[in-house]
Amino acid sequence: MPSYVVTGASRGIGLQFVRQLSADPSNTVFGLVRNKGTSQRLLALAHARSNVHVLEADVTDAARLRAAAAEVAKLTDGTLDCLVNNAAYVQETRRAYDLTTYSEKDEDDLLAADFDAAFRVNVLGVAYATNAFLPPLRAAASPFTSTTSASTAANPAKVITLSSGIGDVDLTRALRFAGQAAYCASKAAVNMLVAKYAARFAEEPLVFLALSPGLVDTSTRAPTPEELEFAVEFIERGKEVYPEWDGRPISPEVSVRAMLEVIGKVGREDSGAFVSHWGNKQWV
Numbered sequence: 001m002p003s004y005v006v007t008g009a010s011r012g013i014g015l016q017f018v019r020q021l022s023a024d025p026s027n028t029v030f031g032l033v034r035n036k037g038t039s040q041r042l043l044a045l046a047h048a049r050s051n052v053h054v055l056e057a058d059v060t061d062a063a064r065l066r067a068a069a070a071e072v073a074k075l076t077d078g079t080l081d082c083l084v085n086n087a088a089y090v091q092e093t094r095r096a097y098d099l100t101t102y103s104e105k106d107e108d109d110l111l112a113a114d115f116d117a118a119f120r121v122n123v124l125g126v127a128y129a130t131n132a133f134l135p136p137l138r139a140a141a142s143p144f145t146s147t148t149s150a151s152t153a154a155n156p157a158k159v160i161t162l163s164s165g166i167g168d169v170d171l172t173r174a175l176r177f178a179g180q181a182a183y184c185a186s187k188a189a190v191n192m193l194v195a196k197y198a199a200r201f202a203e204e205p206l207v208f209l210a211l212s213p214g215l216v217d218t219s220t221r222a223p224t225p226e227e228l229e230f231a232v233e234f235i236e237r238g239k240e241v242y243p244e245w246d247g248r249p250i251s252p253e254v255s256v257r258a259m260l261e262v263i264g265k266v267g268r269e270d271s272g273a274f275v276s277h278w279g280n281k282q283w284v
């Protein structure tokens with residue numbers, strides 16, 4: 001019975017991961033949310049499907065994550081096949097806030113707050129969650145609990161971390177995209193974190209992958225005029241880099257379907273890589 005943990009499962013891409021994974025009744029899927037009270041759609045899914053479980057954990061709370069891992073292990077014979085580090089602090093699209101405008105407006109505290117939140121959730125939170133779930137992941141991949149040996153295990157345990165194309169240095173240069181600096185820097189940093197875990201566990205049947213979902217519409221409200229202007233400019237630049245692109249964000253359904261295909265195919269030789277939902281460096 002393959003088991004999955006998805007962080008940030010209250011909405012957006014995380015909720016869609018739980019939805020698609022739990023459509024197969026042989027999967028056991030745990031959605032981690034920081035607040036059950038604001039996770040009605042996930043709770044409704046768990047009510048409708050007995051293979052969906054909801055646990056509360058903020059990814060900045062290492063002790064709570066370890067407690068969640070213990071709860072998962074109780075229901076999975078101590079093993080976990082796949083952790084999806086999806087939760088993120090997504091920096092508001094404040095067009096003005098490229099790195100220089102903070103200092104022009106005497107907003108050093110705001111700059112610090114943005115960096116603190118982005119790195120605490122998107123980098124440290126991934127390390128906390130990964131460390132908390134390593135024992136059941138390693139147990140799933142262990143030669144003593146699996147039927148194959150560590151060196152030949154056909155289905156290594158996987159840690160998939162949602163990154164972003166706008167954390168890619170080459171795309172940033174091509175787009176000339178100066179906005180959302182704290183968020184983008186945190187995604188570039190988490191790519192390195194993923195490579196570090198891959199290096200640490202190179203000898204074990206564990207795969208670590210940084211995965212970008214593409215440009216996905218997970219909005220929960222209509223954009224403000226400023227956000228719309230920002231989005232139009234971003235998309236125009238994107239079309240210069242990718243002339244074949246239609247400029248439309250994809251749905252969470254389409255993104256997660258593509259990512260699950262990539263996740264199904266990745267093997268130990270890919271561990272530590274950063275790829276898109278296409279399984280390569282095409283970011284839209």
Ligand SMILES: NC(=O)c1ccc[n+]([C@@H]2O[C@H](COP(=O)([O-])OP(=O)(O)OC[C@H]3O[C@@H](n4cnc5c(N)ncnc54)[C@H](OP(=O)(O)O)[C@@H]3O)[C@@H](O)[C@H]2O)c1
Nearest residue numbers: 008010011012013034058059086087088162164215216218
């Ligand atoms: N959408 C895109 O186009 C896009 C593009 C590139 C990369 N990504 C990445 O894909 C992932 C999902 O994106 P999304 O668009 O679905 O994001 P989203 O709609 O903003 O949802 C973010 C999720 O993370 C949770 N979260 C935030 N801080 C948390 C914390 N401290 N502890 C636990 N959970 C926390 C939120 O929970 P609450 O409901 O409690 O706030 C929510 O479930 C993120 O890693 C994002 O960076 C998205």
